[in-house]
Structures are given as C-alpha cells and as structure tokens.
Amino acid sequence: MVADAAVLSPTLEHVTARRVTNVPAPKDLWSLAPLIAGQPSYRSGRWIRGKFQYPGTPIQISAALPKGPAAVLVHGADGSVTTLCLDLDTSKAAQAVVDGDAERLGSLLASCGLRYVEDLSPSGGRHLYVPLCERMDGAEARELVEALARLAPSLDASPHRNPSTGCIRVPGSVHKRGGHQELVTPLSAAYEVLRRRNAPEAIQRLRRALAPELRRNRQEGARRARGHVARPQPQAHGALPAAMPHPSGGWQSPLRAIAETGLYDTARYRSASEARMAVLNHLAACGWTLPQVRxxxxxxxxxxxxxxxxGSQLERLLEREWVKAIEFTANSARERSTRKSDTSLTEPTGGAKASAASIHQLVNDLENVLYAVLDARFQSLGREGIGLRFLLRGVLAYMRTMETNVLDVGCRAFAMALGQHHGTVARLLRRLSELSDGMVTKIADARHRNADVYLVELPEQHRQTARDLTWRQGKIHAIRPVFRALGPGAALAYEAIERSRHFPTTAEIARDARIARTTAEMALAEMAGYQMIYRDQERRWHVTATTSLAQLAHRLGADADVAAQITLHRLQRAVWHAWLDRHDPGQQLAEADLYDPETDEHWIPPGDAASTALWHVAA
Known part of the structure; x- marks a missing residue:
C-alpha cells in the first residue's frame, strides 16, 4: 500500500499546478461522484437571501451531469463516511495559504501511506478526497478532519460536522459562480485511487501523526461541555470577526488570525501593507528576531x-519593514517609560554587585542542593510539594536569566512560569521561605508597583553537599509551555532524561524525578507518542533532538494558554495601576499604555529564546 502511494498519489507538480492539460469533460469527471459520496445522492444548490445553500430533498446520482451546482452527501444513511473530504476554502484564507495548505496536507497524507484525489475550484479553493477501504463512523471522521484543520487554516470541516446535510462539490460539478470543478489528479489515477481505497493501517498512522491536534480538540471539547469556552458564532460571508476563532473552536487573537490566514479587517487596515506591519510590530514587541520570523x-x-x-516583494521588503517595526517598538517603549515609575530590579545594597560568573556558579550549587535534598523533602508534601519543586526551579531559572540573586519578581511573573494562579504562587512563596533552609529569604515587602524582594543564597548547612556533587549539564526550567498541556509528571520525567548524567531506564527516571512508577510510565508513553523521547534497544530513554518543544506547544495549544494568561495579568495590572494613579496624581497613566486588546496578545518566540522572552513578557 505504501509503495503504491508513491506512484498513485498526486505529485508536488499536481498539487501546485493551477490547470492541467487535456482536461476531461465535466460529465466524465462527474462519474467519480458515486465513488466519493457517502450515499448515492446529491443536493442541488441555489442562492437564498444572498447566501448559497444546498437545501431540499437529496437526488439520486445518475450518469447525467446536473445542470446546476451539485454537492454529494458525505455521510451514509447510518452516519458513517466512505471518504474523508478536505475542503480548502479561499473564504477562510488567502489563495497562497490555500495552495500551501494543499501541499502540506498532501505531504502529510503521503507520509502516512494515504492516497488521495485532488480537484480545483474556479474560485481557487481545493478539495482533497481520501477514500477509505472500510467505512468510518461519522464522529471519528469529524475528529480526524478537525485535527487536520489545526494544521491548515483554510480547511473547512463543516462537511463532516452534520451527518444529515454535510455535502461537498465533486469533480465536474458546476460552480456557483460559473465554471466547473476541475480534476488536478489525472483521471485514470483518480479512478485507481478511488477503487483501491486506503487500508485502516494507514488511517492509524495518520492518527498517530495527528496525536497533538487530537488531544487539543478533545480538551477544548471538554471545556466547551463545561461551559468554559464559547462556541464560535457563524459569520456573514466575507466578514472577518473581531477575534477570529480557530477552525475547530476556541479563541484566537486578531493578529494571529491575520498571520495564519492572510485575511484582515478592511475597516481597521486599509491595505495589506498596514495589516502586515501590525503583525510585524507585534512580533518585534514580543522579542522575535528576523530569522525567527522568516x-x-x-x-x-x-x-x-x-x-x-x-516572493520577490517579500524578499525586498521584509527586512526593511522589520527595521521599521523594531524602531516603532523602541519608540513606543520610550514613550511609555516616561509615564511609568521605575520598576527595575532591586540592586543589592551594602556591597558590590555579584558578577555574572559567580551567579551562574551559585545557581549550579543550588541545583545540586535542590536535586539532592529539597526535592526529597518536598515530595512528602503531595500536591503542594509539586508546586514548591517547580517554584524553586523557576527561582533558579530567573536567577540565571537575570544574573542576580536579589529577585524583585511579582507573583504573576512566577505564575506565568508555572502555569499557576497568582494566588497559589503567593501562598507557595511563603511556604518556600519556610521550608528551603534559608535558601530563599524575603528581605523587603511589596510597595506600590514593586513586588516583594527575595534574597537567594546557598545555606551554610548545604555547602558541603553542593561542593561534593558534580554540576549537571543543561538549563533548569520551571514549567515550559508544552508541559502546561502534558502535566507536571511529564515535566519531571523529561527533566530526568534531559539532565541525567547517563541515559536512564524507566525505573531510574521514576527514582530521579521522585514520581510514582505508574506516573512515570504513563508520562513516558505519552511523550514517546509525541516523538519527544525514544527508547533504545537497551530500554534506556533519550531526548529526540529533532523535536521542537515550542512547535509541539503550539500544536497542543499551550501557547494560546500562555497568551491568555498574559492578557489576564495585563488587565489585572491595569486595574491595580489605575487605583494607584487615583491615589497618586503625579503618576497619571492611561489604560492603553498597559493593555491594548489587539496588540498585547503575545507570542513567545520559538527556540532557546523562548524562556528568556517569557520572563520579560511576564515581568
């Protein structure tokens, strides 16, 4: 089956071609309709109150080509499907995005050994048809298509969402604005693909490839069922919502929607140039670099x-516009700083500031104490202990990033690093001061806009332990965005592999991470499914270097969780600062200086800079 896919699946030339030579007649293409449809029926389309719809009683498919637009029913009478129908629509994304989505989905399907047929709409949209050897339950098919929509912004999953009315135009069908659906795949190859349909094993490979998207959709569905996430409301044709939802639900900031789809609100941006500058300005404010944007x-x-x-215009203008975005961001920061009180980190008093090298050595010693002594102590405290373990990791990560052992950091900044509520962090900070043997000591109370000040030092009773142990390689982290989705058990297990002095077994991971054996096994199996780690023939675990945690966090939706928390914190700070301003007339500050509902939805830059940027965004 996989070998046949290389011959029968559409090639890259087929995917990107705008037209094919020797195009068969529409009536010949219509003969593929019964091989695609879930049942041998179609619906005729017509305009109703300015919207094109496919109402009425289904009509039996015959050899004669319908004179008007016709869409075959995707589901059978029992709700099952025989073909996955992927509808890439130019009303959901720009033409270039549609073409790119078709290429990307085609590559994914081919990599899983799935063969498909592709057609092209006169409007520029594309359809990919994935025939199935065994009929699939409609709910399972919808789940797969909605997971694919996570990877392709232009993919419309609506044909698979309604078992009774879901339909799609097939090759040869008349388009609502004239012309016919044209077949991109050669007709003879299309017949072969639709007759020698894809085996269930290939669908299982696709499920494994879409594991992050499937998990994210299930979690969002559970939140919707609890009433935490509103379902997206239908929009008028051609209208762009103020905060465009993702194709399979959830919330999304306007600028991210523009960056993904290429569609923008013409009432706000007069041209594509203004829209892309808004996106570039925002990325510059979030700490991105030009190579990361490229x-x-x-x-x-x-x-x-x-x-x-x-492409030539992109190469000619991107670098120039990026320079403008950097300048705009710097000017905006200067303007805001003139109206804000000083919130810089508190400097050590009574002596010289510690050097960067001494701070890094201190963090290395503190890490040894954390792993050898404090992790074991906190383990006995249950759920609170898990929070204390990650909070102390966050403290050490902040020390290394900012190169100081005197921390003037608010609860919300630590909450960003932990994925916790700031009230929980406030309670954990007090407990950490009590249980850390003097490692973390509060030396000043919060005042006005300044947070509590903590001194971090190596306790006298643990100095010998710190010196006897070898420093560990790598960086220490609190909760990286991807582990907001996977949980603290996975974070500790991954750390045990990442920072181990050798490649550990499952038992060694459970011991070093100080988590239950069953918790470790479940976390390792899940991370292996996402290709974050792998096990060799000696049953020892390794980190998969080619898997990007930032990209996986994006696929799991953890970056959206980070952005939502940043937005919430900025709103809360705006309320607090407004209260301070009312009691300090000399420091007047407009709310827009602290929070803008469009431009303050942050994206964390990918790569090693992600953790550093997170601290700066949260502070």
Missing amino acids: GELTGQFPGLAALYQS
Missing part, C-alpha cells in the same frame, strides 16, 4: 507571507 513564514504564519504580492 522561519515561521512557512510554518505558523503563512498568511503573513501571503500579505506580500509575490
């Missing part, structure tokens, strides 16, 4: 690339 033009941000008229 790298995501074919990843997270195909819509940003589509806002340029051509």
